[in-house]
Amino acid sequence: MTGDAAAKAIRKGDPSGSLLLIGEEAVAPYKRPPLSKGLWKGDDEAKVDLGALARGGDVLLGTRATGLDVARRALTLADGAEVGYERLLLATGARARELPGLPSGGPVVAFRHLADYHAARARSGPGRVAAVVGGGFIGTELAAALTEAGSEVHMIFPQAELGASRFPPELAALVGANYRARGVRLHPNTRVASGDVADAAATLTLDDGTTLRADLVVVGIGAVPNDELAKAAGLRVDDGIWVDDRLRAARAGAGDPDDDALGVFAAGDVANFAFPGFARRTRIEHEDNAYAMGAAAGRQMVASVTGAESAPFSHLPFFYSDLFDDGYEAVGTLDARLDVVADWSEPGKSGVFYYLDGGTVRGVLLWNTWGLVDAARDLILAGATVAPSGLKGRLQG
Numbered sequence: 001m002t003g004d005a006a007a008k009a010i011r012k013g014d015p016s017g018s019l020l021l022i023g024e025e026a027v028a029p030y031k032r033p034p035l036s037k038g039l040w041k042g043d044d045e046a047k048v049d050l051g052a053l054a055r056g057g058d059v060l061l062g063t064r065a066t067g068l069d070v071a072r073r074a075l076t077l078a079d080g081a082e083v084g085y086e087r088l089l090l091a092t093g094a095r096a097r098e099l100p101g102l103p104s105g106g107p108v109v110a111f112r113h114l115a116d117y118h119a120a121r122a123r124s125g126p127g128r129v130a131a132v133v134g135g136g137f138i139g140t141e142l143a144a145a146l147t148e149a150g151s152e153v154h155m156i157f158p159q160a161e162l163g164a165s166r167f168p169p170e171l172a173a174l175v176g177a178n179y180r181a182r183g184v185r186l187h188p189n190t191r192v193a194s195g196d197v198a199d200a201a202a203t204l205t206l207d208d209g210t211t212l213r214a215d216l217v218v219v220g221i222g223a224v225p226n227d228e229l230a231k232a233a234g235l236r237v238d239d240g241i242w243v244d245d246r247l248r249a250a251r252a253g254a255g256d257p258d259d260d261a262l263g264v265f266a267a268g269d270v271a272n273f274a275f276p277g278f279a280r281r282t283r284i285e286h287e288d289n290a291y292a293m294g295a296a297a298g299r300q301m302v303a304s305v306t307g308a309e310s311a312p313f314s315h316l317p318f319f320y321s322d323l324f325d326d327g328y329e330a331v332g333t334l335d336a337r338l339d340v341v342a343d344w345s346e347p348g349k350s351g352v353f354y355y356l357d358g359g360t361v362r363g364v365l366l367w368n369t370w371g372l373v374d375a376a377r378d379l380i381l382a383g384a385t386v387a388p389s390g391l392k393g394r395l396q397g
């Protein structure tokens, strides 16, 4: 998604220069969010395609970049071929973290790619049992999707309640109650201790002694940045590829990058950036960031060649998720350890949650509340110290 957005922006800014998009997956760039939502509800799979092939550049699919020589400005591909570049964008994203001792394969699917959706779908439906490991974005969305597809779903997660690390207790309790009411069997405070995997099914042993036989084990326990290529090339890597406000990567140990010194940029899930409104540098693994940062990187790459003025990247992205019939949009940091001020517009149904750190709003969760993303972003970016009582009614749905 990031690479595709960048390619589009490069083509817009430079209609004739050579442009090559290299992707390890065998399919053309596509939107990932529908893999845990719309596709399960019958949305047309053709519509996830981002249309990169029509965008006026060359595309090498099913091809992994295995080496990067920044001094020679050359990328090595898995088949040994070398590609030279003037500007390079590393938009290598992240991969699904695997369960120790239970690598992806057969019934075990560490969920990330379109191929994972197909694998999960083939093992789901009435009469089938699915174990979903992890209660984060991927776990909660897929548990809902699998339940609606007819599978009996078990969720295994270490928190005391579903979403407890992200939502305040009153909201996490509502989410958990909704999942239980929908028939999802929740196993809170629980981890997978071991697993026995055969082609048709897996038997999981949980650390509370429970054993579960499942036709499908979906693993949604976070993502790991694909930053190894950058690290091996001597670039500055710290939980992702470090980039400055023009999305330029730097050499490890170097200060800020000099103009054009490397010609290497990074964006999207793999990029570690000083996002406005955040207390510290971070990576953001969300769609809005992929599109905005990808497009900005494309513009920066063109500007660094033409010498055109380029504004620093300063977008604070929003994100969203669906949990059965509930949905939300959010901006900033959703960490249940912060002070959370709840402002229900309809108790138990919809409202706005403000996440405060030392009196400053760091995150806003818009629960079943739409159209307020920009206002939430402005509130966080204002960075003002606010009294919790002053937040009631501050953002209105």
Ligand SMILES: Cc1cc2nc3c(=O)[nH]c(=O)nc-3n(C[C@H](O)[C@H](O)[C@H](O)COP(=O)(O)OP(=O)(O)OC[C@H]3O[C@@H](n4cnc5c(N)ncnc54)[C@H](O)[C@@H]3O)c2cc1C
Pocket: 001, 002, 003, 022, 023, 024, 025, 031, 032, 033, 034, 035, 036, 063, 064, 065, 066, 091, 092, 093, 094, 095, 111, 112, 113, 138, 226, 229, 267, 268, 269, 270, 284, 285, 286, 287, 288, 290, 318, 319, 320, 321, 322
């Ligand atoms: C199931 C799912 C649902 C999601 N739902 C939402 C949502 O509801 N809302 C939201 O805001 N965000 C959502 N996201 C997050 C969003 O999809 C990501 O933020 C986005 O995909 C990041 O895009 P990216 O291009 O930076 O990285 P990626 O999507 O990870 O793409 C990186 C690409 O680079 C390839 N690659 C990696 N290394 C190499 C290499 N060495 N050589 C060649 N190619 C390589 C990878 O194979 C991959 O195709 C979801 C993600 C998933 C997985």
